[in-house]
Amino acid sequence: MNRTSGLRWAALLVAALCCGVAHGETFSYTDKLGRTVQLDVPVKRAVIYQLHEFLPALKAWDKIVGIGRFAYQNSLMLATKPDIASTVPSGGTGTDINIEELLKVKPDVVITWAVRPENIRFMEQKGLKVIAVYPDSIREMYDVLAMLGKLFGREKEAAETKRRMDAVFDIVRAHTARIPANRRAKVLWTYSRQNSVAADDSLSNDVFRMIGAGNAAGDVKQRTVDVSMETILNWNPETVFVWGSATYAAEDILNSVQWRGVQAVRNRRVFKAPVWSTWSPCLAPIVLWIAARTYPELYRDVDVHAVSDRFFRDVYGIPMVSPGVNDF
Amino acid sequence: MTVSGLTFQHPKSDRPVLRDISFDARHGAMNAILGPNGSGKTTLFKCLAGLWKPRAGTVRHGECDILSLPDRKRSRLIAVVPQDHEPPFPYSVADVVLMGRAVHVGALSAPGERDVQIAREAIETLSLDHLSEKSYTRISGGERQLTLVARALAQQTPILLLDEPTSHLDFRNQLHVLGKVREIARDRGITVLMTLHDPNLALLFADHAIVLTQGQVLASGPPEEVITEATLAAVYGVDVVMLRHNGTRVVSPKVTR
Amino acid sequence: MSANLRVPEHPVDTEPKASVRAVAARTRKKNIPVALLILVSPFLVAWLSLFLGAYGVSPGTVLRALGGLIVPGLNPSHAAESSIILDIRLPRVILAGLVGLSLSGSGVVLQGVFRNPLVDPFILGIPAGASLGCALSVGFLPGWPVQTMAFVFGMSAVGMTYGMAKTQGEVSRLPLILSGVIVSAFFTAMVSVIKFLVDPNKLQSIVFWLMGSFSLADWRQVRIAAVGVVLGLTPVVVMRWRLNIMSMGEDEARALGVHVKRDRFVFIFCTSLAVSLAVSVSGIIGWVGLMAPHLVRMLVGPDHRTLVPLSIAWGAAFMILADTIARNLTSFDVPVGIITALLGAPFFVFLMRRGGKESWGK
Numbered sequence: 001m002n003r004t005s006g007l008r009w010a011a012l013l014v015a016a017l018c019c020g021v022a023h024g025e026t027f028s029y030t031d032k033l034g035r036t037v038q039l040d041v042p043v044k045r046a047v048i049y050q051l052h053e054f055l056p057a058l059k060a061w062d063k064i065v066g067i068g069r070f071a072y073q074n075s076l077m078l079a080t081k082p083d084i085a086s087t088v089p090s091g092g093t094g095t096d097i098n099i100e101e102l103l104k105v106k107p108d109v110v111i112t113w114a115v116r117p118e119n120i121r122f123m124e125q126k127g128l129k130v131i132a133v134y135p136d137s138i139r140e141m142y143d144v145l146a147m148l149g150k151l152f153g154r155e156k157e158a159a160e161t162k163r164r165m166d167a168v169f170d171i172v173r174a175h176t177a178r179i180p181a182n183r184r185a186k187v188l189w190t191y192s193r194q195n196s197v198a199a200d201d202s203l204s205n206d207v208f209r210m211i212g213a214g215n216a217a218g219d220v221k222q223r224t225v226d227v228s229m230e231t232i233l234n235w236n237p238e239t240v241f242v243w244g245s246a247t248y249a250a251e252d253i254l255n256s257v258q259w260r261g262v263q264a265v266r267n268r269r270v271f272k273a274p275v276w277s278t279w280s281p282c283l284a285p286i287v288l289w290i291a292a293r294t295y296p297e298l299y300r301d302v303d304v305h306a307v308s309d310r311f312f313r314d315v316y317g318i319p320m321v322s323p324g325v326n327d328f
Numbered sequence: 329m330t331v332s333g334l335t336f337q338h339p340k341s342d343r344p345v346l347r348d349i350s351f352d353a354r355h356g357a358m359n360a361i362l363g364p365n366g367s368g369k370t371t372l373f374k375c376l377a378g379l380w381k382p383r384a385g386t387v388r389h390g391e392c393d394i395l396s397l398p399d400r401k402r403s404r405l406i407a408v409v410p411q412d413h414e415p416p417f418p419y420s421v422a423d424v425v426l427m428g429r430a431v432h433v434g435a436l437s438a439p440g441e442r443d444v445q446i447a448r449e450a451i452e453t454l455s456l457d458h459l460s461e462k463s464y465t466r467i468s469g470g471e472r473q474l475t476l477v478a479r480a481l482a483q484q485t486p487i488l489l490l491d492e493p494t495s496h497l498d499f500r501n502q503l504h505v506l507g508k509v510r511e512i513a514r515d516r517g518i519t520v521l522m523t524l525h526d527p528n529l530a531l532l533f534a535d536h537a538i539v540l541t542q543g544q545v546l547a548s549g550p551p552e553e554v555i556t557e558a559t560l561a562a563v564y565g566v567d568v569v570m571l572r573h574n575g576t577r578v579v580s581p582k583v584t585r
Numbered sequence: 586m587s588a589n590l591r592v593p594e595h596p597v598d599t600e601p602k603a604s605v606r607a608v609a610a611r612t613r614k615k616n617i618p619v620a621l622l623i624l625v626s627p628f629l630v631a632w633l634s635l636f637l638g639a640y641g642v643s644p645g646t647v648l649r650a651l652g653g654l655i656v657p658g659l660n661p662s663h664a665a666e667s668s669i670i671l672d673i674r675l676p677r678v679i680l681a682g683l684v685g686l687s688l689s690g691s692g693v694v695l696q697g698v699f700r701n702p703l704v705d706p707f708i709l710g711i712p713a714g715a716s717l718g719c720a721l722s723v724g725f726l727p728g729w730p731v732q733t734m735a736f737v738f739g740m741s742a743v744g745m746t747y748g749m750a751k752t753q754g755e756v757s758r759l760p761l762i763l764s765g766v767i768v769s770a771f772f773t774a775m776v777s778v779i780k781f782l783v784d785p786n787k788l789q790s791i792v793f794w795l796m797g798s799f800s801l802a803d804w805r806q807v808r809i810a811a812v813g814v815v816l817g818l819t820p821v822v823v824m825r826w827r828l829n830i831m832s833m834g835e836d837e838a839r840a841l842g843v844h845v846k847r848d849r850f851v852f853i854f855c856t857s858l859a860v861s862l863a864v865s866v867s868g869i870i871g872w873v874g875l876m877a878p879h880l881v882r883m884l885v886g887p888d889h890r891t892l893v894p895l896s897i898a899w900g901a902a903f904m905i906l907a908d909t910i911a912r913n914l915t916s917f918d919v920p921v922g923i924i925t926a927l928l929g930a931p932f933f934v935f936l937m938r939r940g941g942k943e944s945w946g947k
Contacts, residue, residue: 230638428841483842
């Protein structure tokens, strides 16, 4: 063929490609339940029940037509989007769905957590596209973040957020490298009751591994488990972290007669974690905070408060939202 | 015991079930209240036992009006023998008879040696010793009725009130139970008052009979005088013929084959 | 004719006192070893449980720690290990015993009051009330301690049940049972509403509390449960013979001179006190209040003079046994309610098949 028709073909091809990009591509994603979902991205109408703390980082508010009810009480949400209650409609919760409300909103995609497969099947049957999430590790967290970026056409922001999280993680990793193998601290994480602990929870274990600590409850093969006080005394953790939303304070453990045999209590190393969610960019400052509390001498060179505040400004554009702990 | 002017009416109803009932119950004797269903027999029984409150009337025993007494005091005067029923738990006969001592044992105590002894004596009187440890639910109907009589006896009251004690019993046990009760009445001077449905049993065992019809006393007196063809026809609407044999009187309904 | 009717008489013992003793002997002879065993069982089980636990403590240390309670100075400076025994295991074993006996004692009394061996101490709505108290405290009123709220609402539920059942000044058993069902349903629905409104983080607390456990037993809880036992169960133990009579039927009991209304109120109030306090410290543990009295009734008969104390003893033993298994079976604490059901049901079936039908009154 001659030059002119070749050029014409090339122009057509480029135009077609550009059109493809401008009109959106088909994105194929395999979710936590192993389901493959195909979507035209970027989506225009999304209902999101989990992971909403990623939204302000991705600046994706314009794509949201429904949000999980508990977002309205989330201090981070309120700080980044004070008018959230009036601008973003409620989608209910991810566990109890009102299918008619959902269909009325005509979402392109519903993002919810994977604990209720029957809900997801139901929504699918009604013609909705659902993505089930349950990030069980930092890698999965990044994967979900990238997915959200792709979904909302905010790949750049997603990559930026990941970079900033990695920057904080790198601080931790650098310090961890300095810990001799036989000096790994034993840590315990307690949930809604003092004897309800995180055991075979991959995300917790990922975090512990990154900071160079071992999970005192590591040999129990369940995500969260109730144990007797004697077992805790057996484990004898060096540091105890209390879930930020627990109804009891670190003092309750420190002053308890039954805990006094544990070295963490003897050395006054019981801390209540910040109330931020872990399914969120906030995971990075949380990890830094846990690391600094576990190895205080090691992190003497890091101003955790400043780093976290910097992180909030970079990612969210606001100063650090109160973590709910006094000694941050 | 003297019943005077006993009147009873259900709160929601406009007709009295019992109208001005008056009669005497003989001391140390077996007094039978006869009448068909609907004559007010059961209502009279419940009023005397203290379960239902009559509109008017008194039941005098000695000085006091039993109806005006509180439950506990009443239980020291009247012991009730209900119709047989199945209790939810298989108490032993001895346990059941011991319950008769309740009114004499305080709320905060358990029966003592003396109570156990009195219960034991009641069992002996009713010739139930061989059943003493047996489960109340596993003995025969007649034996159960006798157990309830023994319980009432252990309560040590001057008056014994029995509710149709023979209605669930077979032929032999009817005679056995009534015989025993009459023995007790005579030997211990207890006033026994029982509702009966069978006129023949009244003729055989009662010392004094009261015939009820439609909430009123038709007649009262010795059974031979009160249970006649005329009264039975009036009360039951059944024609009967009175048969006499060696001093024993029996009523037989006129039924044509 | 009537004079000739006689049943063969049996010879009457001339010595009334001897025959009373003979009666007593005959009644209890076959049951005395069993009764003694039941009476002693809680102490045996408790004793053994003190030697078992996730934190291996040598028997010598256990003995020394316990001995140190009686003879000061006997226990030298093994502070950590004796703390396991004195601050963790001992209060846990005692609490399990107290809660077990509260539930079982209340169960047997209510079975007598309601004349039905299938009644359990939760029939008047206490667990639903306690759950509501817990949910309110966790969900909306964090300043009000869970245990206090659970107790107050547990007692309120019974109060409501009793009040609802009062028709024309009379409170009888069928209305009580129906009211109990209604009140329970209502309170449970309210708990569900709260669970729905509350954010998932707090929801966990409510759910865990409801499941019932002795994992965090301490001496303070033991004191609370002890109050329930003393105030609640002492009156009913003293009055236990009246249950024989009440279980025959209301009219009969009245005719026998028992103040049915007052006695029933006392029984219900006292057992509710004991159960509410037990539930407020340990959560809701089922099966013991129903099954323990049943078992004892099968073994020693329905006379409440023996049945009530022995039900109490066995309830304590059983709960301690279940909790010891719950905390030693695996590396984590199995909810004790599961163990009570797993232990109780097969044993119960076994006893029933051995001809325990008598206990049903058939």
